[in-house]
Amino acid sequence: MCSFLTIGVPEHFANSFAEIFGRGYAIHWMENASILTAFPHGYTTRIITDGHCSCSFYRDPKARTDEVDRLLRFQNKYAKLRWSQAKIDRAIAHIEAAHQRGDRINSAWLGLRADIVERLSELCRLAGSVAAVIHMYHGEIEKVPLTLKRTPICDCGELVARAAVLAEDEVLHAVSRKLDSHC
Numbered sequence: 482m483c484s485f486l487t488i489g490v491p492e493h494f495a496n497s498f499a500e501i502f503g504r505g506y507a508i509h510w511m512e513n514a515s516i517l518t519a520f521p522h523g524y525t526t527r528i529i530t531d532g533h534c535s536c537s538f539y540r541d542p543k544a545r546t547d548e549v550d551r552l553l554r555f556q557n558k559y560a561k562l563r564w565s566q567a568k569i570d571r572a573i574a575h576i577e578a579a580h581q582r583g584d585r586i587n588s589a590w591l592g593l594r595a596d597i598v599e600r601l602s603e604l605c606r607l608a609g610s611v612a613a614v615i616h617m618y619h620g621e622i623e624k625v626p627l628t629l630k631r632t633p634i635c636d637c638g639e640l641v642a643r644a645a646v647l648a649e650d651e652v653l654h655a656v657s658r659k660l661d662s663h664c
């Protein structure tokens with residue numbers, strides 16, 4: 482099963498997908514009813530992939546939290562056994578090596594990958610607003626019903642911080658401040 486990143490912009494700015502994600506990414510027209518309902522009214526949506534899926538664009542921040550929690554539990558357990566810190570460190574390094582497949586613990590980034598966030602921010606400024614959601618699909622992308630969670634609207638400039646803690650099924654919605662002055 483794969484993760485797919487759905488991005489939406491106001492219908493009028495549909496061409497901006499190609500402008501921002503036209504090089505180095507694949508853009509697929511996709512309308513999932515749950516996503517259209519969760520996104521602002523009048524948005525058109527696309528799935529952005531690396532040509533196959535969006536798995537490489539996203540690392541679940543919660544996965545890391547769980548991993549850190551697990552290590553802290555080991556740390557406490559060994560501390561209670563009155564092990565020396567050096568011995569605890571060696572034990573934890575051993576556990577990490579055993580459990581770690583890939584780079585979850587030492588990952589330099591979490592949430593959406595930097596180049597994706599950069600383009601999302603550009604898209605936000607170009608289209609005036611943008612919405613995005615990531616979901617790990619177990620059914621037909623267009624048909625599967627999703628339970629999505631709306632989050633407070635942020636500014637295009639805040640996307641970097643927000644994307645780093647983005648959870649699966651959480652709707653990221655950003656607007657350009659320039660538009661606010663017209664409100």
Ligand SMILES: [Zn+2]
Pocket residue numbers: 482483484533534535536537
């Ligand atoms: Zn995948």
